Amino acid sequence: MKTVRIHEYGNADVLRIEEMPVPKIADDELLIKVHAASINPVDWKVREGYLKEMHLHSLPITLGQDFSGTIEKVGNSVKGFKVGDDVYGRPSIERDGSYAEYLEVKANECALMPKTITYDEAATIPLAGIAAWETLINKAKIQKGQRVLILAASGGVGSLAVQIAKNRGCYVIGTTSSVNLDFVKKLGCDEVIDYMSQDFSQRLTDIDVVLDTIGGEIQEKAFKVMKRGGILISTANKPNQEMANKFGVRCEYVFVGPNAHILNELRTLIEMGQIHPVIDKVFRFEDVKQAQNYSQSGKARGKIVLEVVK
Numbered sequence: 001m002k003t004v005r006i007h008e009y010g011n012a013d014v015l016r017i018e019e020m021p022v023p024k025i026a027d028d029e030l031l032i033k034v035h036a037a038s039i040n041p042v043d044w045k046v047r048e049g050y051l052k053e054m055h056l057h058s059l060p061i062t063l064g065q066d067f068s069g070t071i072e073k074v075g076n077s078v079k080g081f082k083v084g085d086d087v088y089g090r091p092s093i094e095r096d097g098s099y100a101e102y103l104e105v106k107a108n109e110c111a112l113m114p115k116t117i118t119y120d121e122a123a124t125i126p127l128a129g130i131a132a133w134e135t136l137i138n139k140a141k142i143q144k145g146q147r148v149l150i151l152a153a154s155g156g157v158g159s160l161a162v163q164i165a166k167n168r169g170c171y172v173i174g175t176t177s178s179v180n181l182d183f184v185k186k187l188g189c190d191e192v193i194d195y196m197s198q199d200f201s202q203r204l205t206d207i208d209v210v211l212d213t214i215g216g217e218i219q220e221k222a223f224k225v226m227k228r229g230g231i232l233i234s235t236a237n238k239p240n241q242e243m244a245n246k247f248g249v250r251c252e253y254v255f256v257g258p259n260a261h262i263l264n265e266l267r268t269l270i271e272m273g274q275i276h277p278v279i280d281k282v283f284r285f286e287d288v289k290q291a292q293n294y295s296q297s298g299k300a301r302g303k304i305v306l307e308v309v310k
């Protein structure tokens with residue numbers, strides 16, 4: 001089978017398209033014929049070696065943190081799935097990933113794919129969708145009427161987070177650049193702030209929940225606009241606890257793993273038409289370098305798809 005692997009850390013030139021044997025599965029696993037993967041920032045962060053200190057994986061490794069596909073084989077102890085089912089999932093970062101024609105995954109890392117969307121669309125949901133759900137629903141426990149600020153509302157995580165928060169009846173404010181203002185409004189934001197011409201920290205007050213997907217100085221500014229007792233959750237970096245104490249808010253960094261339960265929740269909302277996947281660009285498998293470079297540009301609007309099967 002064809003795969004995209006790295007043997008060393010570095011820029012996109014270290015990406016190698018390689019033939020590998022189709023994996024064998026254990027009793028609690030599924031063999032997936034992958035239709036599409038999506039490109040996430042974590043893919044090039046792994047490739048660059050930024051996650052080295054976390055000791056999550058060793059090289060060489062096949063990249064790819066989410067997939068859509070069809071079940072080809074079912075392990076002996078697996079319940080609830082059968083050969084031919086369409087599934088989507090976020091595999092463990094510790095093992096070979098989804099930039100591959102076949103993927104061996106734990107059955108509890110997968111869920112049935114929403115019936116109303118394509119393979120390309122389904123591949124965009126797992127990692128970003130789990131991150132948006134875990135931060136807003138499980139950690140922040142967003143409630144109807146709360147003021148929720150999404151930093152980078154046009155990104156992969158942000159574009160799903162806006163829809164999830166709207167679905168829960170929140171008042172949603174998103175930041176983005178001028179080129180994405182209309183896009184973010186259409187996603188459902190009640191208020192959109194163009195970060196190129198306005199400083200959100202001068203304009204906003206009384207924010208209950210901040211979902212920060214950018215980190216650094218922008219994250220620090222966000223503390224100033226929060227209500228006391230609010231919560232800031234970041235997918236980008238560990239927030240500054242001293243700042244949180246100063247402003248009387250809670251803060252947390254999350255690093256999400258596989259989560260079939262969240263994927264089942266998302267499937268329901270997608271099938272009800274309440275959440276829509278957002279694809280920016282679709283790349284051919286052979287163009288994986290361009291796909292990762294595009295992700296690394298930080299300009300993706302929604303998600304980037306890597307088509308494994310045309």
Ligand SMILES: NC(=O)c1ccc[n+]([C@@H]2O[C@H](COP(=O)([O-])OP(=O)(O)OC[C@H]3O[C@@H](n4cnc5c(N)ncnc54)[C@H](OP(=O)(O)O)[C@@H]3O)[C@@H](O)[C@H]2O)c1
Binds near residue numbers: 255
């Ligand atoms: N910890 C976890 O478990 C986890 C899970 C998922 C993602 N993440 C991390 O979360 C971050 C976001 O991921 P992602 O997939 O959403 O990234 P992404 O799709 O690559 O984000 C790109 C978007 O960021 C926007 N952006 C860039 N600078 C901005 C700014 N200053 N203000 C507002 N928007 C800005 C861009 O909008 P413009 O073009 O309009 O600037 C673009 O739409 C990454 O660091 C990723 O690694 C972590």
